[in-house]
Amino acid sequence: MRLTITIILLFLGYLVFGQNKEVLYDFNDLPQTLSLNPGADVAFDKHFGIPLLSQFHFNCGSSGISAYDVFKNDGVDINTKIGEAITTLSNRDYFTINQQLEIINGGWRSDDNTYFSYGIYEEADVIIYFPKDLATLVWEGNANYIGQPFSLSDISLKGEVLSVFHFGINKKLNKKLTVGARAKIYSSIANINSTNNSGTFITRPSSTGDNFYEHTFQSLNGTLQTSGVASLLNDDNSDFREDVKTLRKRVLLGGNLGFGIDLGFTYKPKDQHTITGSIIDLGAIFHSKDVESYNLNGSYTTQGLELVFPQLLTSEGTTPYWENLENEFDESIKIDTITSNYTTWRSTKINASYRYNFGKGNGQDCDCYAGSKPYLNAIGLQLFTVFRPKAPQLAATAFYYRRLFDFLKLKATYTVDGFSAHNIGLGTSFHVGAFNMYLTANNLLELQNISKSQSVSLQFGINLIFDSND
Amino acid sequence: MKKIIAYLSFIFISIGLLTSCVSDVDFDQTENILPTPVFEANLIFSNIEATRFIDDATQQEVAVITDTTRLEYINSDFFVDQIAKTELSFRLTNSINRNFNIDFMFVNDNNEPRYVAQVDVLAGQPNNPSLIISNFLIEEPELSLFEESTKLIYKITLPPTTSPIDTSQSGFLKLESKSTFYFEL
Numbered sequence: 001m002r003l004t005i006t007i008i009l010l011f012l013g014y015l016v017f018g019q020n021k022e023v024l025y026d027f028n029d030l031p032q033t034l035s036l037n038p039g040a041d042v043a044f045d046k047h048f049g050i051p052l053l054s055q056f057h058f059n060c061g062s063s064g065i066s067a068y069d070v071f072k073n074d075g076v077d078i079n080t081k082i083g084e085a086i087t088t089l090s091n092r093d094y095f096t097i098n099q100q101l102e103i104i105n106g107g108w109r110s111d112d113n114t115y116f117s118y119g120i121y122e123e124a125d126v127i128i129y130f131p132k133d134l135a136t137l138v139w140e141g142n143a144n145y146i147g148q149p150f151s152l153s154d155i156s157l158k159g160e161v162l163s164v165f166h167f168g169i170n171k172k173l174n175k176k177l178t179v180g181a182r183a184k185i186y187s188s189i190a191n192i193n194s195t196n197n198s199g200t201f202i203t204r205p206s207s208t209g210d211n212f213y214e215h216t217f218q219s220l221n222g223t224l225q226t227s228g229v230a231s232l233l234n235d236d237n238s239d240f241r242e243d244v245k246t247l248r249k250r251v252l253l254g255g256n257l258g259f260g261i262d263l264g265f266t267y268k269p270k271d272q273h274t275i276t277g278s279i280i281d282l283g284a285i286f287h288s289k290d291v292e293s294y295n296l297n298g299s300y301t302t303q304g305l306e307l308v309f310p311q312l313l314t315s316e317g318t319t320p321y322w323e324n325l326e327n328e329f330d331e332s333i334k335i336d337t338i339t340s341n342y343t344t345w346r347s348t349k350i351n352a353s354y355r356y357n358f359g360k361g362n363g364q365d366c367d368c369y370a371g372s373k374p375y376l377n378a379i380g381l382q383l384f385t386v387f388r389p390k391a392p393q394l395a396a397t398a399f400y401y402r403r404l405f406d407f408l409k410l411k412a413t414y415t416v417d418g419f420s421a422h423n424i425g426l427g428t429s430f431h432v433g434a435f436n437m438y439l440t441a442n443n444l445l446e447l448q449n450i451s452k453s454q455s456v457s458l459q460f461g462i463n464l465i466f467d468s469n470d
Numbered sequence: 471m472k473k474i475i476a477y478l479s480f481i482f483i484s485i486g487l488l489t490s491c492v493s494d495v496d497f498d499q500t501e502n503i504l505p506t507p508v509f510e511a512n513l514i515f516s517n518i519e520a521t522r523f524i525d526d527a528t529q530q531e532v533a534v535i536t537d538t539t540r541l542e543y544i545n546s547d548f549f550v551d552q553i554a555k556t557e558l559s560f561r562l563t564n565s566i567n568r569n570f571n572i573d574f575m576f577v578n579d580n581n582e583p584r585y586v587a588q589v590d591v592l593a594g595q596p597n598n599p600s601l602i603i604s605n606f607l608i609e610e611p612e613l614s615l616f617e618e619s620t621k622l623i624y625k626i627t628l629p630p631t632t633s634p635i636d637t638s639q640s641g642f643l644k645l646e647s648k649s650t651f652y653f654e655l
Contacts, residue, residue, distance in 0.1 A: 071496060073496040079505075143650060211647070304511075304647070309516065309522060309535055310537075322539050
């Protein structure tokens with residue numbers, strides 16, 4: 001129990017905005033921007049990410065609370081602080097983790113107006129809503145909540161690990177408009193989800209007056225779906241290497257498969273103005289292999305054990321009151337194990353941005369596909385949303401982009417989202433010849449003491465980028 | 471020169487981004503995490519009519535009646551490990567014109583008493599029942615013994631009297647009960 005709570009709390013230690021890569025979006029010097037908008041403006045001829053190093057992305061967040069809130073060294077009893085945290089958080093607060101690792105990422109220009117890109121990446125995505133009622137019940141019990149229902153609907157979580165194989169086309173239709181699309185094959189390594197649960201547990205004064213209370217489980221209906229998990233948990237081998245072998249197969253299209261697309265565009269109505277938009281991961285995964293799901297269903301009310309003092313005792317001496325209660329409960333509240341197929345939708349993301357470019361330099365650098373020298377500065381606004389089980393998460397970002405030198409580009413962002421209203425991010429992209437290295441991170445103000453931060457996002461990678469015009 | 475500036479700035483920014491620190495926090499506090507939920511749950515209940523205290527064969531008032539139920543959870547590992555204390559509450563409403571001595575006997579599988587709660591109930595009237603609420607707080611050292619019990623015997627003794635219950639007697643002896651479990655998880 002203590003361990004579980006510790007793990008949950010340590011989650012808070014790392015805590016950003018699940019999936020938002022506001023610094024990387026529309027950072028057109030980097031090929032990774034194509035994974036956020038397949039219709040981005042491509043300013044190079046060929047790219048190849050260093051395998052396993054071209055992008056590492058890590059991002060986790062907690063709305064409503066930080067580890068500092070609970071673990072600060074202020075002399076207050078930690079149990080008091082946890083109790084306060086449970087009271088403060090609502091069932092719409094959540095913890096998220098999103099991690100991506102590019103295994104392969106490459107691309108080439110086939111003609112002046114067409115750029116192809118391809119790759120494989122691994123992604124882990126977890127969102128857990130705070131199960132307030134359940135947490136309250138476990139932390140405080142029912143004694144102070146007589147007459148108040150505890151709702152099963154507070155349990156809402158989604159977690160998946162998958163590999164993604166993708167191929168994209170970027171097409172410049174004319175000077176003003178570039179569009180792009182990317183096809184994706186998902187191979188789910190493991191999936192677990194439990195959403196749309198319902199039902200309540202309530203202890204209230206007896207309505208018939210037979211006893212102090214009546215305990216009621218009302219219309220419980222809960223489902224936990226898993227795929228790719230049962231075989232790992234149930235196998236007899238304690239040999240971790242066997243499991244790794246199984247996982248490796250699943251990474252290479254051996255898991256539960258799914259399909260999706262990304263779409264995007266860049267529109268330049270006037271020379272200095274750019275509007276972009278994209279929709280990412282519009283797709284689903286069809287789970288049929290290694291599926292094990294559990295369904296909890298039923299209603300039951302009890303006032304306790306009624307002793308009836310029968311005139312004639314049975315040979316056992318007593319009526320099996322306890323066994324009867326257990327049987328009634330088991331017949332009323334069913335937990336079924338189901339192995340039928342299920343489908344999960346990916347968490348679809350939408351990006352949009354407006355960008356104003358200004359200030360041309362005197363350097364030799366040339367944005368030749370734009371047919372002119374590049375602007376050195378840009379300011380703009382970005383919007384991001386990701387669809388989550390209970391509600392979409394939204395974020396708005398203002399940014400300043402600066403081409404400091406031909407080989408060093410910077411982007412600073414200011415983001416307002418569900419985690420924080422003062423999230424400052426910074427990205428640097430460093431280019432020497434074809435060699436490119438980049439690092440982006442947000443919540444810089446909080447990094448001095450990461451425990452105070454409710455969210456952290458980090459991307460790092462190394463690419464080879466070729467431009468025949470260099 | 472430009473390259474040196476670029477390298478330096480990249481390194482500087484990288485260090486700034488990566489060497490975040492955690493201060494003013496004490497993760498050793500996890501040692502002290504102790505959820506202490508309090509659960510209330512109904513125990514047994516019954517409503518016995520006056521005539522139940524008359525023996526079918528002899529048509530005379532009985533001296534004692536009992537009924538027994540198993541309570542499997544009290545000596546379960548979870549309860550034994552996690553319960554810090556328990557409080558039992560009994561509410562008896564008597565509208566029978568007869569007094570009773572009541573024993574709630576928590577016994578083990580060999581019927582050896584592990585904990586006994588005794589309540590004396592005064593005689594009442596159908597329109598003016600006697601009411602008694604009795605609470606029993608069970609803490610160590612009694613708690614360990616209590617946790618060995620697997621059954622609850624509800625024993626009603628009718629003390630000697632000059633006016634025993636007869637077939638014309640009306641009224642009920644009603645029992646409501648609950649237990650409050652103080653957990654330390």
